[in-house]
Amino acid sequence: xxxxxIAVASxxxxxxxxxxxxxxxxxxxxxxxxARAQSSLNSAMSSYIERVGLPFLATxxxxxxxxxxxxxxxxxxxxxxSLQGEGCASVVAPSDPxxxxxxxxxxxxxxxxxxxxxxxx
Numbered sequence: 001x002x003x004x005x006i007a008v009a010s011x012x013x014x015x016x017x018x019x020x021x022x023x024x025x026x027x028x029x030x031x032x033x034x035a036r037a038q039s040s041l042n043s044a045m046s047s048y049i050e051r052v053g054l055p056f057l058a059t060x061x062x063x064x065x066x067x068x069x070x071x072x073x074x075x076x077x078x079x080x081x082s083l084q085g086e087g088c089a090s091v092v093a094p095s096d097p098x099x100x101x102x103x104x105x106x107x108x109x110x111x112x113x114x115x116x117x118x119x120x121x
Contacts, residue, residue: 037099
């Protein structure tokens with residue numbers, strides 16, 4: 001009889017712990033923060049591409065493209081552009097970004113990879 005009581009109590013405890021984990025309000029908030037960060041990052045990348053334009057990325061000298069990426073970066077947003085596999089030397093990827101994204105553009109004259117990170121504050 002004690003064995004059945006122990007088994008029922010253990011099952012009830014496992015059920016209660018599972019419900020606590022499922023109903024944890026922190027997990028949805030963290031997911032919302034991550035989704036908002038990724039959305040902000042994607043918006044910042046789109047703004048950069050709209051500002052400089054695809055013709056600029058396709059034809060400008062490497063130094064000009066690297067300079068434009070450095071100007072677009074700030075304390076919370078880091079941007080690196082690689083042209084034909086060669087990245088700008090001035091940008092270092094943050095060690096623990098809040099969000100990261102990469103976009104490859106195969107333009108007629110060259111391949112451009114734009115990488116961006118949202119830096120934790």
